[in-house]
């Protein structure tokens with residue numbers, strides 16, 4: 001199926017449809033979304049979460065080739081709603097604030113002279129430790145062991161786990177994550193990870209040393225070039241609960257305070273953690289004086305797009321260059337709309 005899709009996109013590009021669509025959608029705002037960068041094999045582990053810097057650089061080359069105008073987020077939002085957006089405006093955003101963003105993406109963006117926004121979730125900024133749930137998943141992905149014997153680990157009963165069985169494997173991964181997240185302090189989580197590394201034959205110390213699953217440190221955050229990289233809100237603990245307004249507001253307040261301490265800058269824009277949101281939360285954001293919020297819903301933005309539901313293209317290491325270009329020029333939007341009309345037509349046909 002993927003091959004058919006790519007062959008179709010190749011044909012569309014060959015007959016000049018990418019260029020035509022780029023012209024048709026030139027007044028719309030493109031917002032690109034990235035997360036972390038691969039310092040070793042993270043892109044193979046989670047290709048939607050990590051991308052190689054080589055692939056990222058190719059994307060920046062495509063932006064130049066299509067003569068996209070990369071603008072800072074704040075300026076893009078102001079001009080979008082003032083209906084004064086320059087043609088082919090594009091914003092580049094990064095979620096979470098990984099150390100690898102600082103190490104690999106910032107120098108790359110600088111070479112191209114492109115501004116960007118990084119939405120930072122701050123809990124792990126001062127922890128100097130890898131993100132717990134991510135490192136647990138990574139170690140289970142990395143291990144060459146086919147089975148492990150759990151004996152006297154605090155997070156599970158004694159048993160043998162067949163790691164070649166994907167269901168059993170997923171169950172044990174979440175058992176460990178849930179225990180660590182719900183019942184442990186960060187020090188205890190580190191002990192769990194070190195012990196897990198020994199069980200799985202994966203060096204936890206090496207992961208810590210590489211900082212591949214770390215967020216930026218306070219010093220790194222503070223030394224981001226203010227003229228090129230703006231900082232955005234992403235909550236303190238990467239959650240924005242729809243069923244608890246007070247807790248959601250606390251998340252923003254703690255996130256804001258920590259970003260202010262590290263950077264001395266205000267962060268007026270927000271990105272929903274895990275892309276989950278509800279329309280009634282827009283009022284909360286307005287009361288918190290937040291100027292815009294980005295989602296993980298794909299598409300290009302117009303002045304009619306709600307400012308608290310901005311659309312973004314989620315790029316990753318598993319996205320083919322043709323898919324990226326199709327999204328950039330707006331062809332993906334057109335295809336999605338066509339598919340939706342066709343499936344609606346089929347639905348009506350089935351019921352009538």
Ligand SMILES: [Zn+2]
Pocket residue numbers: 095096121234238272273274
């Ligand atoms: Zn996030």
